[in-house]
Amino acid sequence: MKLLNKLYCYFWRGWENNCNVYLIDDGLRVLIDPGHRKFLSWLLRSMEADGFEPRDIDLVINTHSHPDHCEADIDFVDMARAKVTMHRIEEEYLRGEGSLLFKMMGLDPSQLTVHFHLAEELKLNDVRLLVIHTPGHTPGSVCFYWPEEEVLISGDLIFEGGVGRVDLPGGNGELLKKSIRKVSKLKIRYLLPGHGEMVAGREDVEENFRFVEKVYFDWL
Numbered sequence: 001m002k003l004l005n006k007l008y009c010y011f012w013r014g015w016e017n018n019c020n021v022y023l024i025d026d027g028l029r030v031l032i033d034p035g036h037r038k039f040l041s042w043l044l045r046s047m048e049a050d051g052f053e054p055r056d057i058d059l060v061i062n063t064h065s066h067p068d069h070c071e072a073d074i075d076f077v078d079m080a081r082a083k084v085t086m087h088r089i090e091e092e093y094l095r096g097e098g099s100l101l102f103k104m105m106g107l108d109p110s111q112l113t114v115h116f117h118l119a120e121e122l123k124l125n126d127v128r129l130l131v132i133h134t135p136g137h138t139p140g141s142v143c144f145y146w147p148e149e150e151v152l153i154s155g156d157l158i159f160e161g162g163v164g165r166v167d168l169p170g171g172n173g174e175l176l177k178k179s180i181r182k183v184s185k186l187k188i189r190y191l192l193p194g195h196g197e198m199v200a201g202r203e204d205v206e207e208n209f210r211f212v213e214k215v216y217f218d219w220l
Helices: 037-049 073-080 088-095 101-102 175-185 202-216
Strands: 002-004 007-010 021-026 030-031 059-061 082-085 121-123 128-135 140-144 151-155 190-193
Touching: 007 037, 021 037, 037 073, 059 073, 082 088, 101 202, 175 202, 190 202
Parallel strands: 030 059, 059 082, 151 190
Antiparallel strands: 002 007, 007 021, 021 030, 121 128, 128 140, 140 151
16 A cells, blocks of 8 residues: 555554565665565565565565564565665574574574664665664664654554553563653654554644553553
8 A cells, every 4th residue: 555655555454463564665665574474475465566576675674573573584585685674783682582482483583684784864765764773672673764754663662552562582661661752752644553553643643652651651
């Protein structure tokens, strides 16, 4: 689904766990969090409906390294020779305690290749993404903020009416609250989470931050 000029959204609505996927088409074609490999056919069909093939993807960027967000990185490296990037701290986590989640699911984290680490800004052609380190769900989680369009791609930091889990390896409730407060100060028209529906409109986004703080912060 085309949301804005150069931005496409693929919202996962299946009953099994997988993530939302976002695509930016700006000279380089960037895929954010391609999800689980077993749902790759869903993603490829969705992309094809918007005129994209797997080989069109130049770069895969990950908000974090949980399997439901990054396992299909492998396929885009194989099919498109895409490069893969995540935060430096997140790759360290992936190679350490973060690998436990892969192994619990019978997956092999050593298959994942990280070609380089994210800097504080990712400049494409006209699109400039700010890379905001937002630990809490995992130590090296990030959000991507497109200031010109007031878009925040939040990964598993914050959802519509919810927050990311902190009970998995590397989770930290205090850091999650601090990260949510940090991004809540941004001007956001579109909050695009890793799961569930987007939140559109500044007032609704601000109300979502207030709701999350009121309902969740006492037990994080």
